[in-house]
Amino acid sequence: MDAELTRAIGDLLAAHDPATTPVADFLGARFDAGLAWVHFPEGLGGRSAPRATQQEVNDAFAAAGAPTLDSGRHGIGLGMAAPTLLAHGSEEVRRRFLRPLWTGEEVWCQLFSEPGAGSDLAALGTRAVQEEETGDWIVDGQKVWTSLAHEADWAILVTRTDPDVPKHRGMTYFVCDMHAPGVEVRPLRQATGEAEFNEVFLSGVRIPDAHRLGAVGDGWRVAQTTLMNERVAIGGHAEPREGGMIGVLARTWRERPDLHTPALQDAVLRLWVDAEAARLTSERLRQQLAAGQPGPEGSAAKLAFARLNQQISGLELELLGAEGLEYEDYSFRRPANPSMIGGSPGYRYLRAKGNSIEGGTSEILRGIIAERVLGLPQEIRVDKDVAWKDLPR
Amino acid sequence: MSGLDLNYSEVEEELRANVRALLADRAPANVTLARTEAEQTTDLALWRSLADELGVTGLPVPEELGGAGASWRETAVVLEELGRAVAPVPFFGSCVLATAALLAVGERKVLSQLASGEAVGALTVPFATAPGPGFPSGVHADDGLLSGTVRHVADALVADVLLVPALAGDGTPELYLVTGAQVEPMVSLDMTRQLAVVTLDRVEGVLLASGAEAAAAVGLALETGAALLASEQLGVAEWALTTTVAYAKERHQFGRPIGGFQAVKHRLADLWVLVSQMRAVARAGADAAASGADLPLTAALAQAFASGAAVTATEEAVQLHGGIGFTWEHPAHLYLKRAKSASLALGTADRHRARISELINL
Numbered sequence: 001m002d003a004e005l006t007r008a009i010g011d012l013l014a015a016h017d018p019a020t021t022p023v024a025d026f027l028g029a030r031f032d033a034g035l036a037w038v039h040f041p042e043g044l045g046g047r048s049a050p051r052a053t054q055q056e057v058n059d060a061f062a063a064a065g066a067p068t069l070d071s072g073r074h075g076i077g078l079g080m081a082a083p084t085l086l087a088h089g090s091e092e093v094r095r096r097f098l099r100p101l102w103t104g105e106e107v108w109c110q111l112f113s114e115p116g117a118g119s120d121l122a123a124l125g126t127r128a129v130q131e132e133e134t135g136d137w138i139v140d141g142q143k144v145w146t147s148l149a150h151e152a153d154w155a156i157l158v159t160r161t162d163p164d165v166p167k168h169r170g171m172t173y174f175v176c177d178m179h180a181p182g183v184e185v186r187p188l189r190q191a192t193g194e195a196e197f198n199e200v201f202l203s204g205v206r207i208p209d210a211h212r213l214g215a216v217g218d219g220w221r222v223a224q225t226t227l228m229n230e231r232v233a234i235g236g237h238a239e240p241r242e243g244g245m246i247g248v249l250a251r252t253w254r255e256r257p258d259l260h261t262p263a264l265q266d267a268v269l270r271l272w273v274d275a276e277a278a279r280l281t282s283e284r285l286r287q288q289l290a291a292g293q294p295g296p297e298g299s300a301a302k303l304a305f306a307r308l309n310q311q312i313s314g315l316e317l318e319l320l321g322a323e324g325l326e327y328e329d330y331s332f333r334r335p336a337n338p339s340m341i342g343g344s345p346g347y348r349y350l351r352a353k354g355n356s357i358e359g360g361t362s363e364i365l366r367g368i369i370a371e372r373v374l375g376l377p378q379e380i381r382v383d384k385d386v387a388w389k390d391l392p393r
Numbered sequence: 394m395s396g397l398d399l400n401y402s403e404v405e406e407e408l409r410a411n412v413r414a415l416l417a418d419r420a421p422a423n424v425t426l427a428r429t430e431a432e433q434t435t436d437l438a439l440w441r442s443l444a445d446e447l448g449v450t451g452l453p454v455p456e457e458l459g460g461a462g463a464s465w466r467e468t469a470v471v472l473e474e475l476g477r478a479v480a481p482v483p484f485f486g487s488c489v490l491a492t493a494a495l496l497a498v499g500e501r502k503v504l505s506q507l508a509s510g511e512a513v514g515a516l517t518v519p520f521a522t523a524p525g526p527g528f529p530s531g532v533h534a535d536d537g538l539l540s541g542t543v544r545h546v547a548d549a550l551v552a553d554v555l556l557v558p559a560l561a562g563d564g565t566p567e568l569y570l571v572t573g574a575q576v577e578p579m580v581s582l583d584m585t586r587q588l589a590v591v592t593l594d595r596v597e598g599v600l601l602a603s604g605a606e607a608a609a610a611v612g613l614a615l616e617t618g619a620a621l622l623a624s625e626q627l628g629v630a631e632w633a634l635t636t637t638v639a640y641a642k643e644r645h646q647f648g649r650p651i652g653g654f655q656a657v658k659h660r661l662a663d664l665w666v667l668v669s670q671m672r673a674v675a676r677a678g679a680d681a682a683a684s685g686a687d688l689p690l691t692a693a694l695a696q697a698f699a700s701g702a703a704v705t706a707t708e709e710a711v712q713l714h715g716g717i718g719f720t721w722e723h724p725a726h727l728y729l730k731r732a733k734s735a736s737l738a739l740g741t742a743d744r745h746r747a748r749i750s751e752l753i754n755l
Contacts, residue, residue, distance in 0.1 A: 250755055265755075269746040272755060273697045280673035284399035300666045366662035367655070374638050374661055377653035 444510020486548025523740025
């Protein structure tokens with residue numbers, strides 16, 4: 001880290017004691033000092049510094065006890081909306097949205113998946129039609145699997161604006177006000193019994209043209225920025241040894257000698273080895289990413305962790321035997337801070353089933369690795385030259 | 394392990410390029426395949442080139458002892474490339490196992506000969522010996538005269554000097570230098586690393602270390618070997634992945650490249666993930682060998698993971714090549730044999746999992 005950065009951090013900490021400054025004020029000051037995302041431009045939370053220095057800046061603030069946002073509540077904003085706003089937003093949009101996103105004053109969600117467009121996101125059908133007199137867009141459709149929709153102020157939204165061209169070409173990307181008339185959020189109850197996600201119904205929702213990201217019809221390209229960052233956010237963060245699901249299993253093993261059998265021990269050890277290999281791989285990726293943009297390699301980390309979480313949580317139930325027959329609570333509830341490794345063993349087992357589906361199914365990720373990393377031939381696409389409106393559905 | 398450096402330095406990448414270029418030139422698959430049926434299964438000319446032209450035989454040895462003054466990290470990069478070519482040279486036995494043992498006991502003369510490549514050394518233990526408690530017991534020392542038979546010794550066929558662990562009459566572990574043993578080739582599963590039976594019948598040895606020092610030296614050599622073998626296994630697996638991906642793009646059936654079928658694509662994607670994980674684990678092993686930090690656990694992890702992964706990679710290569718992959722003419726079988734043998738070498742994965750269990754109370 002160069003002297004200028006070190007000095008800027010020191011000045012900020014001197015002027016805003018992290019122990020006493022309210023979180024939003026501290027983060028606002030960090031944004032204004034260009035120390036939020038250091039590789040962002042000046043005035044937008046950054047100082048056009050190399051991306052590689054971000055980790056050191058984060059570490060320096062962490063060492064000083066500086067506050068950060070809860071990644072559960074703000075992960076979509078920080079991890080997905082922010083890089084997309086920066087890459088594709090107008091100057092006005094970036095100035096309006098990045099600061100309150102960074103300070104946590106505004107919460108974001110992602111309106112992408114639809115009941116008829118899961119893995120095939122580009123088939124989505126939520127319509128946006130531009131009103132001639134105002135230039136505003138009127139949006140109608142249904143989105144699904146939306147984390148945080150019930151708490152969010154803003155959403156990143158992909159819509160169909162031209163049904164007469166092949167699916168990838170007729171989409172447009174917007175920022176959507178979640179408090180706008182016509183936005184209805186309903187909880188989506190999942191296999192665990194709780195509702196971590198939502199369905200979002202959009203009926204005549206009005207979005208100003210100024211809140212469009214990228215050109216009309218260019219929504220797919222904009223969405224790629226979001227999705228690449230999503231996979232990095234899900235699979236690419238550093239963990240200490242035994243930091244994730246494997247730590248829970250290892251603890252249970254050590255605390256419960258009464259459950260030990262030789263076969264279970266070998267199964268635990270095999271998963272420990274696989275988890276440690278996956279952790280080192282993510283750590284290696286993180287060391288590389290610090291210096292560059294996210295690539296398709298993030299898909300590998302997500303693929304590995306989905307499989308491991310499922311295997312580990314499944315083994316935990318077997319290890320517990322009779323106790324594994326119990327479940328904590330199936331009653332409907334809204335989890336305040338959903339955690340993959342929190343809750344009961346049964347919850348972990350059930351929740352992990354989502355890991356290989358959410359954020360790109362494992363099958364889709366294998367396709368991405370095969371095509372983009374290994375350069376294998378693309379899938380034969382029967383829908384390639386067909387207008388979206390003529391696709392079989 | 395948070396302090397581990399899991400990437401490659403520029404110097405390491407340069408070293409890799411040099412070794413790869415030499416091997417592409419001198420050890421193409423057809424040459425290596427033919428060598429397996431030659432009188433001499435070790436490629437001594439290639440060995441001379443590695444030593445004299447590239448100077449890679451003494452990387453972890455200090456410069457004043459004729460080495461390069463580098464570390465096990467660079468040695469690991471050489472191993473990756475030797476694995477990628479299944480090159481039939483005694484590098485692992487001489488430049489890893491024997492060198493590690495000699496470094497541990499502070500021997501200088503033979504060490505410098507191994508470093509320059511003018512002599513080949515071999516640690517005379519069964520290649521399946523796992524690191525950890527226990528000392529090889531195949532050889533007995535009686536007043537400096539060694540007797541015993543050690544089977545499955547790696548790289549002993551062309552060795553000029555043997556490092557022989559032996560037990561004294563009272564059971565004290567000792568480590569000897571021996572030059573006059575009887576060494577017989579064995580028909581080995583791995584055709585590019587032919588093993589040998591070493592027979593000693595009251596052969597004179599030079600005592601290098603005794604007691605705890607001898608035990609520690611042999612233990613460290615095996616642990617370093619286990620940590621670094623993962624890099625060789627990585628090279629083997631990388632060959633399997635790269636070659637199979639290339640073949641899947643080129644081989645057409647049903648009017649399409651077979652790599653366009655999801656049944657093939659997804660297996661190759663999984664294999665790529667596995668090889669990426671091997672790379673991280675192998676780098677962790679090399680870094681731990683170089684620093685000494687957390688070596689027992691990292692070495693056990695390296696073998697517990699890389700052994701099975703390299704076998705999977707080469708088995709996938711054979712299967713996804715279809716018929717050609719099962720022929721003698723195609724080199725896939727050389728890699729399969731290397732991977733399977735390496736998975737048994739220096740302890741099978743289950744032995745290493747047992748070691749992990751002891752080390753972290755799991």
